[in-house]
Amino acid sequence: MTDIVDELRWRGVLAQTTDEEALRKALADGPLTLYCGFDPTASSLHVGHLTQILALRRFQLAGHRPIALVGGATGLIGDPKPSAERVLNDEQTVRDWVAALRGQLSAFLDFDTAGPTQAVMANNYEWIEGISALTLLRDFGKHFSINQMLARETVKTRLDGEGMSYTEFSYVILQSLDFLELYQRYGCTLQIGGSDQWGNITAGLDLIRRILGNQPHGPAHALTQNLLTKADGTKFGKTEGGTVWLDPELTTPYAFYQFWLNTDDRDVPRYLRTFSFASREEIEELERATAERPQARAGQRALAEELTTLVHGADQCAAVVAASRALFGQGDLAALDERTLAAALGELPHAKVTELAPIADLLALVDLVPSKSAARRTINEGGAYLNNTKVTAEDAVPTEADLIHGRWLVLRRGKRNLGAVELG
Template sequence: MNIIDELLWREAINQQTDADGLRELTESKSVSLYCGVDPTGNSMHIGHLIPFMVLRRFQLAGHRPVILIGGATGTIGDPSGRQSERSLQTLEQVQENVDALTAQMKKLFLTDNDNQVRLVNNYDWTKDMNVIEFLRDFGKNFSINTMLAKDVVASRLDSGISFTEFSYQILQSIDYLHLYQHEDVQLQVGGSDQWGNITSGLDLIRKKEGNEAKAFGLTIPLMLKADGTKFGKTAGGAIWLDPKQTTPYEFYQFWANTDDRDVVKYLKYFTFLSKEEIEALEEKVATEPHKREAQKALAEEMTRFVHGEELLEQAKRISAALFSGDIRSLTADEIEEGFKEMPTFTAGKETKNIVDWLVELGIEPSKRQAREDITKGAISINGERVNELETEITAGDAIGGKFIIVRKGKKNYSLVKLV
């Protein structure tokens, strides 16, 4: 299957500057293509992954991806999707973010011995450019009228846009020209909000290299969930690739909890499962949705890709323990990860009667309610049901000497830290 046909089947193409020309190019040769990310933070989130998964598919089809880390553009700020100016970061902070994102990209994409992804930083070819060069060699090629008509700029005219952010599309155009001239890049891939920047780059290439220059642009559709909300966001915020910001268990659970209406779309976008495998899972969604086999496959594929086999197994182990109530099978570190977002209380290490202990912590509102729940078997400590009102809680109950897990009813967990 041609790479363009595969992307069409995966519904991963929004716009192309020249669909016939790009198909002909990809069928005739191995193509160099690029996608960029700005170092606005020290980690990517899953929304950033969407165009880079397309780059990876091109790589697997025998093409040559280039990943651009925007050490220069990251100091300016892309105005797309924003209604106000970004706060500029210090150059030192930008460099720290560049280093962090570079490490993430290497971990995710530099896994093959052959046909490896190339990583570049646009700061390398812009840092020595002076303002006269910028205005004479590049600014002269851009019409203000055309720039104002770009969606990314037009959407900001009412609220206001600085010259700094207005010039962003010129810098990104310079990137495409540089990569075309020095890395043989003929295709830029980006999100749908990058269409204006991509076409500006193509215009610059043709003005500098002639109208016969073969360069193309392709954008990815805007990803929305079935309920119309933005993909990749939860009540706790973005889903980060950095395990310190979003734990592998939380990452796994995000995908495992995907709505039936979205799961096939995500399998197509984010996994490298074959057409046949995805269609088989799609059938499972239609006939046996309660088994959630598609969600499990999605969660496993994505957690393995981002965090590796070992952390995938840990995430599955935490999930299984919480589902079954077998809390004691977990280590203290796994408990801390799995219960990160759950209600947390602190308690001393002295021995206490369970009724008094639950009320003092605030897990139970009153001794009467605590006695009633214990008598009914609604209270479990570390996965073991408590029925005796005389039960005592001691420091020895703490898993790893740190944590006691209280479950009230079927799903209400609380994490108690001993101090």
């Protein structure tokens, strides 16, 4: 077992703990059982969830037992947002999302190797569904102070605005029940989460103390991680196209790879430390390389390849790397499989046509140049490419033989300005 607290601190992700000295002792005496919860608010997890998912993975690699809790019950209620009331989803939709999230989480943790660090998958619907309203109010609700609940930052924000329903106000009770149940069932003594979950997590600690008194499995602990922000002030995990999902049907492996490859130089050190499983020495070397030769994008490439491999597998990563290289003339476009190529070209400025037109017209159509006359000048100056082959005649027209997989043309102006045309 390694000192996971020191590792998280070096990585810059450790935000708060309830009693660090006691937690360090519990970890040293381990293996310790810990959990993190993920509510099914969509059909897929997204890159924002990776901070907590990979923390569970780090704890397991350090010799501890992680529990991945998917909130089949809490997902029917919704953790209050600071802005407005959540839309309640129907039960079948939430059940479907629970199944999808459980499948995704299983790729990050070892649930198969028997032993003290074998991961556990849990669903809080199992123990919350059967609790009656009377039991909830009489046996559990009496342990929650309204004053403390009202003091929570999200509640205060909402009460100063549009208000909050009793349903969302009660969410903290359900999450606290999770910690109590996992403590009793598995001896789980640590809950981790984002720093915005501190109030929910410590409420669970308090409920364990109030219900169980001397805590037979030892004292319970809380540990939160810093929420990621971007240097440019925009929200992490969002692009112009929307949320970056882990599901390849929602965010293609190529787009996922490009998300990391396009990381701002200023964010590279923090992202490497948060997400990479490379050694400290390797990460520090990548940080130096990024600072000294930012144009080489060594840190971004390392991030993109490691995380695409982790989320989508080595084969998919190899395919998108090949596509990325081929688009810029460093590989054979025709050798790319059709799905990967289509995903890559879908991220570029592109247009769909019903018949082939002169290349000058197509360059203007996908906005690689401002006009057809500018396109002809680009061709005459040797700056236009079709499928990585330089276009030498300003009146050149592609043929069906030029179509990749019978449907695509890849256009390039200069070294890095790309566009695509689809015939169909």
